[in-house]
Amino acid sequence: MIFELTEEQQLIRDVARDFAQHELKPGVIERDEQQRFPAEQIKKLGELGFLGMMVDPKYNGAGLDAVSYVLVMEELSKVDASTSVVVSVNNSLVCYGLEKYGSEGQKEKYLKPLAAGECIGAFCLSEPEAGSDAASQRTTAVDKGNYYLLNGTKNWITNGSTAATYIVVAQTDPGKGHRGINAFIVEKGSEGFTVGPKENKLGIRGSDTHSLHFNDVRVPKENRIGEEGSGFKFAMKVLEGGRIGIAAQALGIASGAFDLALGYAKERQTFGKPIAEHQAIQFKLADMATQIEAARLLCFKAAWLKDKGLPYTQAASMAKLYASEVAMKTTVEAVQLHGGYGYVKEYHVERLMRDAKITQIYEGTSEMQRMIIAREILR
Numbered sequence: 001m002i003f004e005l006t007e008e009q010q011l012i013r014d015v016a017r018d019f020a021q022h023e024l025k026p027g028v029i030e031r032d033e034q035q036r037f038p039a040e041q042i043k044k045l046g047e048l049g050f051l052g053m054m055v056d057p058k059y060n061g062a063g064l065d066a067v068s069y070v071l072v073m074e075e076l077s078k079v080d081a082s083t084s085v086v087v088s089v090n091n092s093l094v095c096y097g098l099e100k101y102g103s104e105g106q107k108e109k110y111l112k113p114l115a116a117g118e119c120i121g122a123f124c125l126s127e128p129e130a131g132s133d134a135a136s137q138r139t140t141a142v143d144k145g146n147y148y149l150l151n152g153t154k155n156w157i158t159n160g161s162t163a164a165t166y167i168v169v170a171q172t173d174p175g176k177g178h179r180g181i182n183a184f185i186v187e188k189g190s191e192g193f194t195v196g197p198k199e200n201k202l203g204i205r206g207s208d209t210h211s212l213h214f215n216d217v218r219v220p221k222e223n224r225i226g227e228e229g230s231g232f233k234f235a236m237k238v239l240e241g242g243r244i245g246i247a248a249q250a251l252g253i254a255s256g257a258f259d260l261a262l263g264y265a266k267e268r269q270t271f272g273k274p275i276a277e278h279q280a281i282q283f284k285l286a287d288m289a290t291q292i293e294a295a296r297l298l299c300f301k302a303a304w305l306k307d308k309g310l311p312y313t314q315a316a317s318m319a320k321l322y323a324s325e326v327a328m329k330t331t332v333e334a335v336q337l338h339g340g341y342g343y344v345k346e347y348h349v350e351r352l353m354r355d356a357k358i359t360q361i362y363e364g365t366s367e368m369q370r371m372i373i374a375r376e377i378l379r
């Protein structure tokens, strides 16, 4: 067992760390307050190859491994989780889904610009009445011969107004249950496709979350991903990799909050000494550091399994479940450790606390991760 990063992985981590400090940190508080999408930052991340990190270079990707992806997600999320969620969706839901399950034509037309960072994508599974119970899709895609007619609403879609390419899951044959579900590529600007207002959120406020409405949208047959009826399994497989990305996002939020708490604890004096010298504070720091390290190892394990081509359903859910719980606990403690200063925006930890919460909800709630883990261990 080797616990060392390769030189290439260290280099990639350092590039991401540097980018987070110099490109994400300035303006992160304002973007959060104003709910402003990090457009310039996303463009630069595309130029660095961070939007198609794991895609084969022949499709304009960077050809990196999933461990590098975890490193980048952690570094970006330490500073700005609103930006890192865009990176996560584009890499692990959209690009991975197209590369692994798309046709050659779909890869040429859609994957190449997405992996090059020329545009971004969205993954549209959730609906007003189908979140955790993803198989109960209400959006319909009626087979009309050489096209499908799409009708319905998707909810909470990240990159909802900023994406150019949308992967949309819909029910084609309700009688077949999950085996009647398909996934389609829908282009922005398709007739009948409209974007609802931006959601006003607790956290990751710079990210762009919208409902989407499909009213008799014609989707060409060649835009269906995979075999007829394979859309639910496609979504489940893609989400496994997505959960590694969100686990790493949660890890980053936790470690970002920890770094701030540690620095503050060494500086802030009470009762004649730095608060870091009070044992009660030391114990908090020790617990935070231990839990963050455990979360990091779970993320690496899941990524390593993916890189090796081994099953990682359970590992990805464990990483996501644990890292998101650690993110929430750590950020709450980081605010506490900052006292009143933690409660105001300038110190960053209140934002990290608000951002942490979403990691327990999206890409499958903590309850859904427990359900998946339990099914795997009882199998």
Ligand code: CAA
Pocket (backbone or CB within 6 Å): 085, 089, 123, 125, 126, 131, 132, 133, 134, 135, 158, 178, 232, 233, 236, 237, 239, 240, 313, 362, 363, 364, 365, 368, 371, 372
């Ligand atoms: N890989 C392959 N196939 C899978 C699978 C997997 N990981 N998980 C399930 N399947 C297959 C099953 O084998 C089964 O197929 P058969 O009938 O042929 O055997 C079929 O799918 C149905 O499986 P289940 O009966 O287990 O399905 P279920 O209805 O009980 O749901 C669930 C299972 C895991 C809870 C699923 O509904 C789920 O993942 N829910 C959470 C949804 C979610 O994560 N949404 C995220 C939206 S995207 C997002 O959130 C992005 C963002 O924020 C940035």
Ligand code: FAD
Pocket (backbone or CB within 6 Å): 089, 122, 123, 124, 125, 126, 128, 129, 130, 131, 132, 133, 155, 156, 157, 158, 159, 201, 204, 209, 358, 361, 362, 363, 364, 365, 366, 367, 368
């Ligand atoms: P519900 O499924 O209604 O669940 C409500 C509560 O009940 C949860 O606590 C849940 O864990 C619990 N629960 C449900 N069933 C059970 C059970 N059987 N046992 C125990 N507890 C249960 N979706 C996308 O498709 N694409 C995106 O890009 C995307 N981005 C998002 C961005 C944001 C900011 C948000 C808030 C959501 C996003 N989502 C996206 C949707 C997200 O994946 C769903 O919100 C999530 O899967 C939960 O679904 P729900 O909100 O319908 O909650």
